[in-house]
Amino acid sequence: MNFLTMLKDVSEKFRSIVCLGMDPLREDIPLREANVGRAIYAFYEAILDRMAKEKVFPAAVKPNYAFYAQYGFEGLEALHGLIALYRKEGFPVILDVKRGDIGKTAEAYAKECFEFFNADAVTLSPYMGYDSIFPFVKNYPEKGAYVLVKTSNKSSGDIQDVPTPDGPIYEHVARKIIEWHSPGIGAVVGATYPEQLRQIAEIFISTGKEIPLLIPGVGSQGGDLESVLPSLITGGSWQIHRINSSSAINYAYKRFPGMHYAEAAVKALKELNEEIEAIMGER
């Protein structure tokens, strides 16, 4: 099964287009394990158990490599274990690594992500051009590869908004993605720039190809669902896209005093699923 089909199937099965970002920070995990890796694993295992109990699910998970790697081998062991755990339950795992390198190096990164960590998809940076995308999409046609187009952060414009004869750089990258197209290729577009997101979605629609969007930036970064979601209605299946939420779900216990962290996380996930359904249900 290729990644695009997986996205559609899972979305239907779990009635969600939410991607649960998994960004562990020792100081925010309310567990007293001495081994940080075991604390991280236990934290996300409890959230998974609670999701199963309440039958509330995301439609993908996105562990961010940096958050695990900062804790050295213990953190990376937790990452390896959590990918296996969540995949076993049927969730597509997007390993957020934002790799960008060439030739044998890119091949080695693809091996790391798809063979060692066994992820279903990765995120990639386009700065080095097609050489840095090719080894992921051509050698692993059943996997996914989301290329950064317009990112959610404040200074994303430093490079991405620079004007060129064909529009800003992010538009140029969107067109390159079409040129580089293979079934698993997708795009990262931040929810904090809804106008640019609309533009990019339109560029993709005009090709008739299904290019899944991974949309970070809702919640703590300030992205607004009302202004983002309408751009996903594109004639094709809008369920191929994913709205990512990380800390607002991971650490929801901070907003719900007295509640167990896993219960709080699932409550926040449920609210996000419902909010999306309320907006999209009208269409």
Added chain:
Amino acid sequence: MNFLTMLKDVSEKFRSIVCLGMDPLREDIPLREANVGRAIYAFYEAILDRMAKEKVFPAAVKPNYAFYAQYGFEGLEALHGLIALYRKEGFPVILDVKRGDIGKTAEAYAKECFEFFNADAVTLSPYMGYDSIFPFVKNYPEKGAYVLVKTSNKSSGDIQDVPTPDGPIYEHVARKIIEWHSPGIGAVVGATYPEQLRQIAEIFISTGKEIPLLIPGVGSQGGDLESVLPSLITGGSWQIHRINSSSAINYAYKRFPGMHYAEAAVKALKELNEEIEAIMGER
């Protein structure tokens, strides 16, 4: 001691501006260890011993993360061990990771590279803007951070050569580096584009700031020293720059039949040091 001072001191001490890229591939390492991590460690340990014996040295080493990570934990343990080993002998270690992420993620990557792996410098991708550079250069002022400007690969032009009102994107990034300047910041510019390298070096000279270049692409990628080195004579100390060579030194035994791999590697390193000295000595 900050990174720039380290670059100058080491260059003087070892009479070299070569950066030894350390890109392990199991199939190219002529050792029969069952544990690939131990094979990698032993391979580069033997090369270090041979360098000490012959008193022939590089002026930095650059392990490329992907080559280690592709072998999972065994590979990453070798990386961790080799960084400690080479640093102990006084070599600046540039961890080639090409990371590019924002906020807490960028902070976590900086922690991974500078606190867990304990590298002296890293490589970074500029696509996400200053948010992705800031946590490395501001939080670790004594460390180095080389930002990709014009890379050595064929398709580097896909994004980097796109014209803008201020010249191609790589020029725009070079000017951003000046804007973002702090003592540890440097630039990656491929030897395969000598004309662009000259241009970028000139942009940096015009600011009066010392911005170290990391120059991959000589050797197997076809970069030519005669056309690259003159651009490094800039009035300031040209010994802050580094010419990287990876596989041409690592696997030099393939070119010298019957020779031990460590002897062959040191022979290739010596030739590169001498070739550079022959060209720069005339100036």
